[in-house]
Amino acid sequence: MRTIVHLSDLHFGKVDQQLLAPLRKLVDQLEPHVVVVSGDLTQRARSAEFKDARGFLDHLPGPQIIVPGNHDVPLYNIFSRFLTPLVKYQRYVTDDLSPEYIDDEVAVLGINTARSLTFKDGRISHEQIAALRARLAALPEGLTRIIVTHHPFDLPENFDKDDLVDRAPQALQMFSECGVDLLLAGHLHASVAGNTSRRYKIDGYAALMVQAGTATSTRGRGESNSFNVLKVENSAIRVERYSWNEERADFEKVSTEAFERRGGVWASTRPL
Numbered sequence: 187m188r189t190i191v192h193l194s195d196l197h198f199g200k201v202d203q204q205l206l207a208p209l210r211k212l213v214d215q216l217e218p219h220v221v222v223v224s225g226d227l228t229q230r231a232r233s234a235e236f237k238d239a240r241g242f243l244d245h246l247p248g249p250q251i252i253v254p255g256n257h258d259v260p261l262y263n264i265f266s267r268f269l270t271p272l273v274k275y276q277r278y279v280t281d282d283l284s285p286e287y288i289d290d291e292v293a294v295l296g297i298n299t300a301r302s303l304t305f306k307d308g309r310i311s312h313e314q315i316a317a318l319r320a321r322l323a324a325l326p327e328g329l330t331r332i333i334v335t336h337h338p339f340d341l342p343e344n345f346d347k348d349d350l351v352d353r354a355p356q357a358l359q360m361f362s363e364c365g366v367d368l369l370l371a372g373h374l375h376a377s378v379a380g381n382t383s384r385r386y387k388i389d390g391y392a393a394l395m396v397q398a399g400t401a402t403s404t405r406g407r408g409e410s411n412s413f414n415v416l417k418v419e420n421s422a423i424r425v426e427r428y429s430w431n432e433e434r435a436d437f438e439k440v441s442t443e444a445f446e447r448r449g450g451v452w453a454s455t456r457p458l
Contacts (some may be wrong), residue, residue, distance in 0.1 A: 188292045190332075191218040192396065192414040194372025197257065197403035198239040199229030205402050205411055208436045210245050212428070216415060220287045220294055221246050224372040224398060225255025225336025227279060236278035243279070251285045253296040255336035255373065256308065272300070286321070292418055293329045295321060299337040299351050308337025308373070309352035315360055322364035330418050331366045338371040340382045340395040345374060358382060362391035367452065368416075368423065369393050375400045375407040377414065379425045379443050381452050394445050394452035396425055413437070421447045 191213050213221065223243070228235035243250065258275045272283070285296040297318060299308030322331060333339075337351035339358060351357070361369075369382070377399040383392035399412040411430040416423060423445045428437040444455040 188219045188289070188330075188418045189216060190220050190222055190292075190294070190416040190418060191216055192222045192224065192370055192398045192416060193401045194224040194336075194398035194413070195226040195255070195375055195400035195403055196223070196239060196242070197226055197229045197400065197405065198242070199232065199235040200404050201238075201402040202404050202411065204435065205430060205437075206242060209401060209413070210242070212437050213246055218247060218415075219289070220292075221248065221250045222294065222334050222370055223250065223252040224334055224370055225253050225300070226257040226372060227252070227255070227275070228258055229403075231258050231274060233274055233278070236274050240278045249287050251287050251294050251296050251334055252280055253285070253334055253336055254279075254283070254298055254300045256300050259300050272298075284317070284321075288325070288329070291330065291420070292332060293322075293325050294332045294334060296334040299335045307348065307352065308335070310335070310354075310357050312353070312356075315353070315357055318357075319360050319364060322366065328420065330368065330420060330423075331364070332368040332370060332418075333361070333366055334370045336371060337373050338395070338397060339369050339393075340380075340385050341374070342376065342378045342380075342397075343384075345376075349374060355386065358386045358388065358393070361393055362388045362450070365450065366393055367447065368418070369395045370398070371395075372398050372400075375403070375405065376409060377412050377427050379445070380454070381445075383451070391450040392452055394423060411437075412440075415439075423452070
């Protein structure tokens with residue numbers, strides 16, 4: 187079994203400072219095999235914000251799989267936005283825009299969906315889909331295959347479909363052919379887990395989709411600060427949600443959901 191801590195939407199520049207130390211301590215206690223951060227490390231892609239984010243990441247365990255979000259692209263500096271959109275992200279966080287962690291149980295592959303031409307939306311290109319297909323094809327059999335993006339490939343029913351990453355249907359078709367199991371994303375500041383069968387009618391296939399809320403931002407959009415811990419086995423995944431408790435001034439586990447894979451379909455089992 188592998189333990190994955192899934193953080194998202196840190197938004198340094200708009201963080202609740204009281205959350206940082208308890209979050210670092212708890213993540214360390216969880217002893218994850220890998221820490222995933224699914225984008226929006228900063229609020230406005232400023233150097234000081236990236237430096238603060240880098241300092242926070244340095245105090246988390248590794249290995250880490252990190253992808254950028256739309257807030258990590260400059261908004262008001264037009265020159266930087268269109269000519270060097272991720273130069274600060276690559277300078278302070280990582281220059282690898284296709285990060286991966288692979289061991290004998292899981293393969294965690296990151297994809298950059300942040301773009302200069304959109305203020306908020308994300309996109310996966312035809313070239314990224316082809317490259318990702320090749321990466322997946324090269325993996326050994328038997329691994330749980332996990333994709334990390336900032337923008338989601340699927341959404342809860344109450345969200346606008348414009349929040350989907352562009353070319354999501356083409357990507358899902360490729361995921362079905364390559365046996366992708368789990369999609370991790372952020373962007374919505376909402377915690378939810380479910381499979382992709384409602385939106386994507388692919389015979390014999392449904393990936394598990396897990397969204398993380400914002401771990402540290404002051405912009406919770408009606409939801410407490412939270413993050414996910416995933417316990418991953420070959421045909422079973424448990425999703426534990428940790429939420430900020432103001433009275434205790436700490437994060438606490440508030441829910442657990444269990445999912446099983448039958449054939450190519452991931453589906454919920456009884457609540458825990």
